[in-house]
Amino acid sequence: GAVVSQHPSWVICKSGTSVKIECRSLDFQATTMFWYRQFPKQSLMLMATSNEGSKATYEQGVEKDKFLINHASLTLSTLTVTSAHPEDSSFYICSAHVQGRNSPLHFGNGTRLTVT
């Protein structure tokens, strides 16, 4: 079945550095992927919609210059947290959908980011 792979599973970085998170669709092409953020003990909030070959669409309140999204191919979207700060520490999870099929939305396993 369709699988979405996310890497890394967890990352610890120092304040001020940048971190890149990858989201790959393993056996299908995904023209659209979605990035969510989940703070501890809270729900998932959509950050942005990643569109292959075009600019991402960000939700209100999400800084596009801080959370850079690149969807350069039909199987890969990346989220880069630039100049990370401790308040960016969170669980980031991506999702993808098989276009044209009545299939469930697949989520990656998530990336736990800790900024020290």
Add this chain to the structure above:
Amino acid sequence: AQKVTQAQTEISVVEKEDVTLDCVYETRDTTYYLFWYKQPPSGELVFLIRRNSFDEQNEISGRYSWNFQKSTSSFNFTITASQVVDSAVYFCALSDDSWGKLQFGAGTQVVVTP
């Protein structure tokens, strides 16, 4: 605007008891999709069900069952004969299309003790 309400923050049950998770949604769309996901402590989201607004049939899958009632805008989830492995956070979500912009509820933590 869309909204999903999961009023139950945490439910604790003893193994083999049934547990019902409530989900109430708000939307102005006539076509929409409802989802349930399970999030175990490891963090991944496990897809459980997707239902479109035109299909009000209840569904049963093993120990899981869902009750969709458009009249009350509810999409409740029942785990029958709960097991310790059912311990997780369960999220109800709503989408106005099938492509994946989901509005999640706050989630319900289910704790099943032996």
